[in-house]
Amino acid sequence: MTLQQELRKRLEHKSILLMTHLVLGYPSFEVNKEVIRQMAENGVDCIELQIPFSEPIADGPVISKANQKSLQNGTTVRECILFAEQMAVEFPQVHFLFMTYYNIVYKYGERAFLEKTKKIGFTGTIIGDLPPEEGQSYVAASRELDLAPIVFFTPTSTFERMQDVAKYGEGFVYCVARKGVTGKQTALDEHVAVYLEQCRKATDLPLAVGFGISGAADVQKLQGRADMAVIGTATIRLVDEKGPSAVGAFIAGLRD
Amino acid sequence: MTLQQELRKRLEHKSILLMTHLVLGYPSFEVNKEVIRQMAENGVDCIELQIPFSEPIADGPVISKANQKSLQNGTTVRECILFAEQMAVEFPQVHFLFMTYYNIVYKYGERAFLEKTKKIGFTGTIIGDLPPEEGQSYVAASRELDLAPIVFFTPTSTFERMQDVAKYGEGFVYCVARKGVTGKQTALDEHVAVYLEQCRKATDLPLAVGFGISGAADVQKLQGRADMAVIGTATIRLVDEKGPSAVGAFIAGLRD
Amino acid sequence: MTGVNSFSRYRELLLKSLKEKVVDTMKKGYFGQWGGAYIPEVLHATFVELNKAYDLARTDKKFWQEYVDFMQNYSCRPTPLTYAENLSDHLGGARIYIKREDLNHTGAHKANNVMGQGLLVKRMGKKRVIAETGAGQHGVATATMAAKFGFECTIYMGEEDVLRQRPNVFWMEKLGATVVPVTDGSRTLKDAMNEAFRDWVSSMDTTHYVIGTVCGPHPFPEMVAWFQSIIGIEAREQILKQFGKLPSRVYACVGGGSNAMGIFQGFLQDEGVELVGVEAGGKGLETGMHASRMVGGKSQPGVAQGYKTMFLQSDEGQMLDTHSIAAGLDYVGVSPILVDLGEKGRVRFESATDEAVLEALSLSMRTEGIIPALESSHGFVQAIKEAPKMQRDEAIIINMSGRGDKDIFTIAHAYDDPSWKEFIIQRAEEYKNRV
Amino acid sequence: MTGVNSFSRYRELLLKSLKEKVVDTMKKGYFGQWGGAYIPEVLHATFVELNKAYDLARTDKKFWQEYVDFMQNYSCRPTPLTYAENLSDHLGGARIYIKREDLNHTGAHKANNVMGQGLLVKRMGKKRVIAETGAGQHGVATATMAAKFGFECTIYMGEEDVLRQRPNVFWMEKLGATVVPVTDGSRTLKDAMNEAFRDWVSSMDTTHYVIGTVCGPHPFPEMVAWFQSIIGIEAREQILKQFGKLPSRVYACVGGGSNAMGIFQGFLQDEGVELVGVEAGGKGLETGMHASRMVGGKSQPGVAQGYKTMFLQSDEGQMLDTHSIAAGLDYVGVSPILVDLGEKGRVRFESATDEAVLEALSLSMRTEGIIPALESSHGFVQAIKEAPKMQRDEAIIINMSGRGDKDIFTIAHAYDDPSWKEFIIQRAEEYKNRV
Ligand SMILES: Cc1ncc(COP(=O)(O)O)c(C=O)c1O
Ligand SMILES: Cc1ncc(COP(=O)(O)O)c(C=O)c1O
Numbered sequence A, B: 001m002t003l004q005q006e007l008r009k010r011l012e013h014k015s016i017l018l019m020t021h022l023v024l025g026y027p028s029f030e031v032n033k034e035v036i037r038q039m040a041e042n043g044v045d046c047i048e049l050q051i052p053f054s055e056p057i058a059d060g061p062v063i064s065k066a067n068q069k070s071l072q073n074g075t076t077v078r079e080c081i082l083f084a085e086q087m088a089v090e091f092p093q094v095h096f097l098f099m100t101y102y103n104i105v106y107k108y109g110e111r112a113f114l115e116k117t118k119k120i121g122f123t124g125t126i127i128g129d130l131p132p133e134e135g136q137s138y139v140a141a142s143r144e145l146d147l148a149p150i151v152f153f154t155p156t157s158t159f160e161r162m163q164d165v166a167k168y169g170e171g172f173v174y175c176v177a178r179k180g181v182t183g184k185q186t187a188l189d190e191h192v193a194v195y196l197e198q199c200r201k202a203t204d205l206p207l208a209v210g211f212g213i214s215g216a217a218d219v220q221k222l223q224g225r226a227d228m229a230v231i232g233t234a235t236i237r238l239v240d241e242k243g244p245s246a247v248g249a250f251i252a253g254l255r256d
Numbered sequence C, D: 001m002t003g004v005n006s007f008s009r010y011r012e013l014l015l016k017s018l019k020e021k022v023v024d025t026m027k028k029g030y031f032g033q034w035g036g037a038y039i040p041e042v043l044h045a046t047f048v049e050l051n052k053a054y055d056l057a058r059t060d061k062k063f064w065q066e067y068v069d070f071m072q073n074y075s076c077r078p079t080p081l082t083y084a085e086n087l088s089d090h091l092g093g094a095r096i097y098i099k100r101e102d103l104n105h106t107g108a109h110k111a112n113n114v115m116g117q118g119l120l121v122k123r124m125g126k127k128r129v130i131a132e133t134g135a136g137q138h139g140v141a142t143a144t145m146a147a148k149f150g151f152e153c154t155i156y157m158g159e160e161d162v163l164r165q166r167p168n169v170f171w172m173e174k175l176g177a178t179v180v181p182v183t184d185g186s187r188t189l190k191d192a193m194n195e196a197f198r199d200w201v202s203s204m205d206t207t208h209y210v211i212g213t214v215c216g217p218h219p220f221p222e223m224v225a226w227f228q229s230i231i232g233i234e235a236r237e238q239i240l241k242q243f244g245k246l247p248s249r250v251y252a253c254v255g256g257g258s259n260a261m262g263i264f265q266g267f268l269q270d271e272g273v274e275l276v277g278v279e280a281g282g283k284g285l286e287t288g289m290h291a292s293r294m295v296g297g298k299s300q301p302g303v304a305q306g307y308k309t310m311f312l313q314s315d316e317g318q319m320l321d322t323h324s325i326a327a328g329l330d331y332v333g334v335s336p337i338l339v340d341l342g343e344k345g346r347v348r349f350e351s352a353t354d355e356a357v358l359e360a361l362s363l364s365m366r367t368e369g370i371i372p373a374l375e376s377s378h379g380f381v382q383a384i385k386e387a388p389k390m391q392r393d394e395a396i397i398i399n400m401s402g403r404g405d406k407d408i409f410t411i412a413h414a415y416d417d418p419s420w421k422e423f424i425i426q427r428a429e430e431y432k433n434r435v
Helices: A003-011 A029-041 A060-070 A077-090 A100-109 A110-119 A136-143 A157-164 A192-200 A217-220 A233-242 A244-254 B003-011 B029-041 B062-072 B078-088 B102-108 B110-119 B136-144 B159-166 B190-202 B216-222 B235-243 B244-254 C004-022 C040-056 C059-074 C085-091 C108-126 C137-149 C159-164 C166-174 C189-203 C219-243 C257-266 C335-341 C354-367 C372-390 C404-414 C418-434 D004-022 D043-058 D060-077 D085-091 D110-124 D139-148 D157-166 D165-176 D191-202 D222-245 D258-267 D338-345 D354-368 D374-389 D403-413 D416-432
Strands: A017-023 A045-050 A095-100 A124-127 A151-153 A173-176 A207-210 A228-231 B017-023 B046-050 B095-098 B125-129 B152-153 B175-177 B207-210 B227-233 C081-083 C095-100 C128-134 C151-157 C176-180 C205-209 C249-253 C275-281 C301-305 C307-311 C345-351 C396-399 D082-083 D097-102 D128-133 D152-158 D178-182 D207-211 D249-253 D275-280 D300-304 D307-311 D348-354 D394-400
Touching: A003 A017, A003 A095, A003 C128, A017 A060, A017 A207, A017 A233, A017 A244, A029 A045, A029 A077, A029 A157, A029 A233, A029 A244, A029 B152, A029 D207, A045 A077, A060 A233, A077 A157, A100 A110, A100 A124, A100 C301, A110 A136, A110 D348, A124 A136, A136 D128, A151 A157, A151 B003, A151 C040, A151 D157, A157 A192, A157 C040, A157 D085, A173 A192, A173 D165, A217 A228, A228 A244, A228 C372, A233 A244, A233 C159, B003 B017, B003 B095, B003 C085, B017 B029, B017 B062, B017 B207, B017 B235, B017 B244, B029 B078, B029 B235, B029 B244, B046 B078, B046 B235, B062 B235, B062 D043, B078 B095, B078 B102, B095 B102, B102 B110, B102 B125, B110 B136, B110 C257, B125 B136, B152 B159, B152 C059, B152 C396, B152 D043, B159 B190, B159 D043, B159 D178, B175 B190, B190 B207, B190 D300, B207 D085, B216 B227, B216 B244, B227 B244, C004 D191, C040 C059, C040 C085, C040 C108, C040 C219, C040 D085, C059 C108, C059 C219, C059 D082, C081 D060, C085 C095, C085 C354, C085 C372, C095 C219, C108 C137, C108 C151, C108 C205, C108 C219, C108 C257, C108 D043, C128 C189, C137 D354, C151 C159, C151 C166, C159 C166, C159 C176, C159 C372, C166 C176, C166 D403, C166 D416, C176 C189, C176 D178, C189 C205, C219 C257, C219 C335, C219 C396, C249 C257, C249 C372, C257 C335, C257 C396, C275 C335, C275 C354, C275 C372, C301 D139, C301 D403, C335 C345, C345 C372, C345 D394, C354 C372, C354 C404, C354 D139, C354 D165, C372 D416, C404 C418, C404 D165, C418 D165, D043 D060, D043 D110, D060 D110, D060 D222, D082 D222, D082 D354, D085 D097, D085 D354, D097 D222, D110 D128, D110 D207, D110 D258, D128 D191, D128 D249, D139 D152, D139 D394, D152 D191, D157 D165, D157 D178, D165 D178, D165 D403, D191 D207, D222 D258, D222 D394, D249 D258, D249 D374, D258 D275, D258 D338, D275 D338, D275 D354, D275 D374, D338 D348, D348 D354, D348 D374, D354 D374, D354 D403, D374 D403
Parallel strands: A017 A045, A017 A228, A045 A095, A095 A124, A151 A173, A173 A207, A207 A228, B017 B046, B017 B227, B046 B095, B095 B125, B152 B175, B175 B207, B207 B227, C095 C396, C128 C151, C128 C205, C151 C176, C249 C275, C249 C396, C275 C345, D097 D394, D128 D152, D128 D207, D152 D178, D249 D275, D249 D394, D275 D348
Antiparallel strands: C081 C095, C301 C307, D082 D097, D300 D307
C-alpha cells in the first residue's frame, strides 16, 4: 500500500490524522526516543524526523535553534539514520518521514539517501528547499522506490501552481497554513478555509496542514477541511518547558 | 640724533654693540624689570621689548611659549606700553625698540601706536610680519616721527632685494643669520661671513645680526663683520633656568 | 568619457557574452551545473514575479539608461580608472591600473547592485526592502538606497558582526533602517542571510530581499552580475582610451563574487585577457581558517541559501566556519557563475593571506595615496605578486571594490597601533565618566 | 558630461570674473581692502618663486588641462549634481540640488586644492610638502597627494586635534606622512598653521607649504580659489543641463571659505544667482562659542597668519578661541575674497548652530541617503530653512563639501548614541586586557 492509501485507510476511523515533528539529536536522542514513544502510544499517525542542517532557512527560531543545538551536540547524519531505523522497528504503527534540507540529501547522495530511507522502513521525505523544478530526479527516484516525496501548497500558490506541484507529490500534500516560517501562531480563519478548499480542488492527495497548529482547538477547526494536522514547534516547546513526559497527554488531548 | 647716528657713535668705543630681547609680561613684569636692569647695567646698547601676540609665526618654541604664557597671565598691550614708558625713563642709556607683530599695531591704530612709541622715548620698532610692500604707510609715519622702522635682511634675500628693502629701513638692519625661526643655534661659519659681506654692500645702515647668537664665542666671531649682536632666546632660557640674577654676568661676559 | 551612449551598445554585447560564454542552460538560472533556485515553495510566486520584473527590465533599454543616469547623478559613475604610476615603477613590469569603485557613494561597488535593485523594486511597486550584511557595507548601501527611494528597510546582521561593526550599524540606523541582530548559528553573514529569507517568506507581498552579491537563488546571481557589469563596461572603454589596448590581466577579490563578476564581464569575450579572482586565504589555507572556496581544495559542491555552488562544508553537508580579516570575503559560498567560469578555465583563482593583505595595503597607501578596503586589498596582493614578472608594455587592472577607511577599527587593530588603542581607551574613559 | 573641453572656456570666463568682479587691486593680492601678504622677510624669495610658478600655471592652458585630467583619473571628477527629490518634496518650495564633493578621493573638496598644488610643486621641483590641519581632512588629503606625487610630507596638527581626530592621524601616518602635534597656543588649527609657517621659514628651498583653504598670504587665496573653481564650473554646466536654467541660490558652508569660493565662482557673473555662505554658529552667537566671522558682528578687521581679513579677536588684537561642532569650520579667520564679496553685497552670510546642524544632517540622511560632513551640514541648515519659502520652479544648490562618515566619533557622540559608547568601552576593555 502506498502512503496515500495507508492514510486514507486510517481516515476511515479517524476524523483527522496527526503528524508530529521533532529535530533529531535535540535535546538528545534519548529524549527523542521518549517523545516518539509517547507520540506513538497516543495515536500519532505520522512523524517527521528532521535531520539537522546548519542553514535551516525555512524554519523559525525554535526549530532553528534546535537544529543548531543538535549540531553543537555533535549529531551526524549517519547517527540520525541509525536512530531512525530503530524507531521504525520499534514503532511500526507510525509512518515515519525524514524532514531536512536538500544539501543533506545531496551530500549523502540523492539515490543513496532515498534507498536508505526506504530500507529502514520510512515512507517518505519532506525537503524544505527543494521545489519540484529542482527536484525532478529526486521525485523520480522516490517514486521508483515507492517513497512519498512530499510537496507543498502555500497561501501564495496560485491554483495552477497547486495543480503543477501536485503532479510531483505522493502520500499527502503539506499545506502550509500561512506565509512565514515555522513556529508562529496561525489564525485558522475564513482565509484558511477558502485556501483549503482551493487545495482540495487542486489534488486528490490527502491534505496535511501545518505551520502554527498548537492545540486541540486548532485541530478541531481543521476537521472536515483537512486530513491531517501537523504539530511542529508546539511539541518542541512543550518538551523544552515540561520535559518529554508531558507529550503523551498533550497528544492525547488534541483529538478528543 | 637718529638711531643710526647714536649707534655709530657708540661704535667709536666698542668693537660691537649688543641688543637683547625679552617678552613683556613673561614670566612677569617684575622679572622683566630686573632683567632689563641687569642688561642696562652691563652695557647693553639696545633692547627689544616684545609685545606678546597670540600668533607669533616668526618665533621659535621658546619665545612662542613666552608670548603665550604672558597672554595667559593677562598681559595687555596697554600695560606693555605703560611698563615700557617706565623703562625708558629708568634706563636712558639704552635704546629701546618695540618688537611685535603687525596686528597689535593695526588694532592699536598704526599712527597712534607710533606716536605713543615716540612719546615714551622709544627709538624704533621691529615688526616680524610686515614686509616693506605692506608697510609703506607704516614706514612713512615712522620716518615722519623720527622712529626707526627696522627692516630685515635674510640669507634668502638677493642682493637686489637687500637694496630694495634697505630703502625702507632706518636705525639699523636686522640681519637674520639663518633661515628659520628664533631660538635655534646658528653656525657662524663661512656662509655667514659671505652673507654679511653682501649685507654690508647693500646698505650703509649698521648691521645687527640675530637668530641663534648664544654666547661670547658667537659675539666674538661677529666682531668686524657686524655692528651689533642680537641675543634673543638665550637670555629667556637663562632667566627660565637660573632666574633674572644670572643675566648681568651673562651679558658682561659676552664682550670681554 | 562620454560614457552614456556607449552603454547600451555594450549592454547588448555583454548580455550576449554572459549567455553564450557562461550560461549553458539558462532556463533555470544554471551556469554549467551551478546555480538554480532552491527555494521554499512559499517563495515561488515571489520569484516568478521577480523574474518577470527582471526580464522586463533587462530587455527594456530605458531601464538601463535610467540606471546609468541614476548612478551618474547619485553615485559618481563612471568611476575613474587610475594609472598607478608609482606602484608600477616601484614593482617594475606591467603597468597597473586601478578601477576606482571606492569612489562610489557609500564607498564600494555594492552601490551598483543596490541601486539597480532599488529601481527594480520601484517598478514592482513594493515598499519595503530587507538585506543581509556581514561587514555592514551592503547594509549601509541598502539603507542608503531605501532612504533615497523612500522604502522601509530592515537589515539582518549576525550578532557578532553587530558588535564588531558598530560604525556601520550606527549609519544604517541613522539612515532610517532597523538593524536586527541575528543570534542563530555562527551569528555572522550566512546566518543573517538565513534570517532575511525567513523574513521574506512572510513579507514577500510588500517586501523585496536585496541580496548583496552574485549568489542566492536565480535570478540573483545573473541580475546582480548584470548591475555590476557597469564596472567592466567602463573599465574596458577606459583602458582602451588610456592605455591604447586591452590589459593582459584583470584582478578582483572574490567574496560572493559581485565585484569580480562586475569587472570580468567587460573582458569575458576578450580571450587574451586573463581574469584572476582572489579569495580570502585568512591565516593560511593549511590552517583551515580561511574563506577559499575555489583554491585549496577544501570546498565541496553543495546546495544552501537557495543555490548550488562550492561551499566550505563538512562531508555531511554542514557549513563550516570561515575566517578572513576582510569581513566582506568571510562567506561559505561563492557565485555559481564564477565556479562555472573557473571550471571552464576562463577565470584563474588565487588566494591571499591576511598578512599579505596588510602588506599590500601599506604599499598602496604609500605609493599611490590610495586606501583599498581589506577586501579589495586581496586583489592587490596577487597583482603585486605578478606584475614584476610581466612586461612594461602590458597593463593589468585591479578592481578596487571599496575604500579602506571603513576598516579603521580592523586595520588599526591589525597594525597593532598603540596610539589608536590609547585613543579608544581614552574615549571609553570619557564615556564611562559621563554615564 | 563631456566636461573636459568646456573647462578651458569656462576657465577664461572665471578668471575674468574673479579679476573684474572681486579684485579691485590685484597688484598685491588684495580683494578690496582684504588680503595681502604679511610674511616674514625670510619668505620673500619663496613667495616670489611661488607667485611666478602660479602665474605661469594660470596662464598655461596645458596646466589646467593636466589638472582636470588628473582629477578625472584620480578623484572622480566631475562630481555629480544630485537632485534631492525627496528632500525637496518633503520641504515643498524650491528644488534642491546637491553638489557632491563628498565623492572626491579622500571624501571632500579638499582634494581639488591639494592635488592642484601638488602639480604646481612638481613644476617647481620641490620634494617636500607641509600642511596644517584641524579636523585632519586637509592633512589626509595632503598626505595622499604627497604619496601620489612621491613627496616627503609633514603635517602640523594641534595637540588637541591629534587627540580628538585620531582616525585621521592614523591614516596620515599610514600614507607615509609625519604628523607633528603642536603644543602652542590653543593647540588647534591656527596654531598648526603658525607651526607650519615656522617649518617653512627654514625649509623653503625644498619645501612647499600647502595651505588648505582660501586664506593666508597672497597668492594662496586666489590660487586655492582657482583650483576650487572646478566645482562651480561643473555645477553651472550641470544645473543648466539638469534643470534647464540657473539656480536662484547657492549655499555653501564657510570655514576658511574654499568650498564656498569654489562653487560661488561658477555663478559670480550671474547676478540673478544669490550666493549664501553659512558660518559656524556653534552654541549660538550670543554665547561667544562659535566661529562666525561675517555674521554676529563680533569679529574685527585684523592681520594674522599672513593676511588681512575679519578675525575673531580681542580689541587689542589677540585671537579668540572659537567653537564649532565641525572642526573644519572652527577657525578665527576667513577668506579675504569672501569678506570683499560680502562687503560688496554679492555674498550673503548666515550662521547655523551645532544643534540645527545635527537636525539637518538627520533629515538629509533619512530623505536622501546622503551623509554630509558636519561642515557641509551647515549649508544644508540654511537651505532647508529657505527652500520652503521659494517657488517650485526655482532651484537651489547646496555644496556638499565632504562626507560625514569621517565624523562618526563626533556625530555618534553628539547624538549620544548608547550603543556606540558601549562599543567603544568594550573595545577599550579588549585593548586593556591585551596590553
Ligand atoms: C569593499 C568590498 N569588496 C568586496 C566585497 C566582497 O563581495 P563581492 O565578492 O560580492 O564583491 C565586499 C563585501 O562586503 C566589500 O564590501
Ligand atoms: C568637509 C569640509 N567642508 C568644509 C571645510 C571648511 O573649509 P572651507 O571653508 O575652506 O571649505 C572643511 C575643512 O576641513 C571640510 O573638511
